[in-house]
Amino acid sequence: MAETWATLPNATGQGVDLHVDVRGPGVRKGLTDALREAVRGGRLAPSTRLPSSRTLAADLGIARNTVADAYADLVAEGWLTARQGSGTRVADRAVSRPAAAPPPRRTPGPARHDLIPGTPDLASFPRAEWLKAARKAVSAAPNEAFGYGDPRGRVELRTALAHYLARARGVYADPDRIVVCSGAAHGLMLLARVLRQGTWKSRSVAVDSYGLDVHRELLTTAGLRTPPLPYDERATRTDQLTRLGPDAVLLTPAHQFPLGVALPPERRAETVDWARRSGGLILEDDYDGEFRYDRQPVGALQGLDPDRVVYLGTASKSLAPALRLGWLVLPAALAADVARAKGPSDWACGAIDQLTLAEFLTSGAYDRHVRAARLRYRRRRDQLVAALAARVPEVTVSGIAAGLHAVLELPDGTEQLAIRAAAWHGLTILGLDRFRHPEAPAVGRDALVVGYATPPDHAWAGALEALCDALAGVVGGG
Incomplete structure (x- = not known):
């Protein structure tokens, strides 16, 4: 029986795997059909050099x-094609592709700028510093x-995080x-499982x-109800926790998403008092906590009561x-349960990236990167505010002290x-109502939630101009 794997030479002279499924009544016909289909379907690209007949015969x-x-x-x-000194190669010919469906009529063109909140400027990832940390780690x-x-994760990372979080976030x-997880959503999924089961x-x-619908969905999928806390002009109404009677509360106290305000000190204390009286638990999502622009960062709520937050x-x-x-x-009473919920071993988080982040933290590279990013994002925020004030003064900007x-x-x-106008100007953007809890009343205002971090530096000016143009056409700015 013929084998189905062969070695394909690459540019370095080393081999890469090639799957050739030789089937049919005859080996020659089966191989011919398999190679023809690989070329026709695009698996073997034009100009790809094939193994010599001796090598392919030995492999198969x-x-x-x-x-x-x-x-x-x-x-x-x-x-x-077969040429002396060049070997056997895939011929340069067009590969048949299914015809694309015609685009629908009268729809906006493809988005040129992403202004959806929640993503940093990916082009500014510190590649050289990260590689340096990875090599050392x-x-x-x-x-x-x-x-x-x-x-729980690599002890090197947990130790580095303990020092950094104490110093930078209180x-x-x-x-x-500490339990390392593959992002906030994974962490919330683990917590929901432990709390419910x-x-x-x-x-x-x-x-x-x-707030984020993905967080609500993670909680409801675990079988938990998610009653919404009302909101006023100052922040989330934490005084309503006693009336609602939940077992826990999920908050973003440093910079509420998406409305963008910090939970006032008296409401922070009120929330901790509720947890102590009721035996409840506070889940603190430290969203944007490191990106504070107008004053020192607001310390984490966890520092007020580590056994309840x-x-x-x-x-x-x-x-x-x-x-x-x-x-x-985690509180001491919860740490072992969450570690067990994650599994018998760390299947979710790569050890090499954990070791690299530990080195990135302990070397000071993380602090340097955050400081540089904070300055860059603050400049963008200031440019956004100035441009809107000049072009569309009918628009009021809020929630900009951080994030x-x-x-x-x-x-x-x-x-x-405004959302439709933005789409016609090549912008991907979301309205405030997109983030409203289905059981919560509207706050009584129309708004857009604009993420100004995502566009790379070279595209930011164009994104800002397109945003002003779109809003000017809707609300009457000049």
Whole structure:
């Protein structure tokens, strides 16, 4: 029986795998059909050099003459070319593709600029510094680091996080109470599972009236209700926790998403008092906590009561979502349960990236990157505010003391019009109502939630101009 894998030469002279499924009543016909289909379907690109007949015959376990005859057939048909000194290659010819469906009529063109909140400027990822940290971390890593690890995560990263979070965010973070996860959503999924199915037997987690639907869906999927907390001009109404009676509450106190305000000190204290009286738990999503522009960062709520607050952090906004690294700082009573929920070993978070982030933190590279990013994003925020004031003074900008987004308050009845106008100007953008809890009343204003961090530097000026043009056409700016 013929084998199905062969070695294809590449530009370095080394081999790469090539799958050739030789089927049919005859080996020669089966090989010819398989190679023809690989070329026709695009698996073998034009100019790709094929193995010599001797090599392919040895790899597939068939006669060399059979391969030579198959090559000759395909050369004659025009699928392959054979030249002295160049070997046998795929011919340069058009590959048939299914015809694309015609575009629908009268729709906006493809978006040129992404202004959806929640993503940093990916072009500014510190590649050179990250590679430097990776080389050092991998060189120094013990052999056991490359095996199946502790479900809590690498101790090097947990230790580095404990020091950094205590210093920069005011978090009490013993390494034994930290569980590394693959982002905030994964962390919240683990917490929801433990709260609903573990010894806590929770039934509901109160949430903000306006927030991320993906977080609500993770909680409801675990079987938890998500009653919305009302909102006023100052922030989330934490005084309503006693009335709602949840077992836990999920908040973004440093910079509420999407409305963009910090939870006032008296409401922070009120929330902790509620947790102590009721035995409830506070889930603190430290969204944008490191990007404060007008004064020193607001410290984490967790520092007020580490035994009643779960702190959720992530590298997705400060570095890049692709790293898939987040962390939970847990009360002692919850740490072991969450580690067990993650599994018997760390299948979710790559050890090499964990070791690299640990080195990135301890070397000071993370602090340097965050400081540079903070300056860059503040400049963009200031440019956004100035441009709107000059071009569209009817728009009020709020929620800009921190973070990577701003709320643009619009005249009544214009939110959907503004979204459609933005699409015609090549912008991807979301309205405030997109983030409203289905059971919560509207706050009574139309608005856009604009993420100003995502466009790369070279595209930011164009994105800002397109935004002003779109809004000017809707709300009457000049």
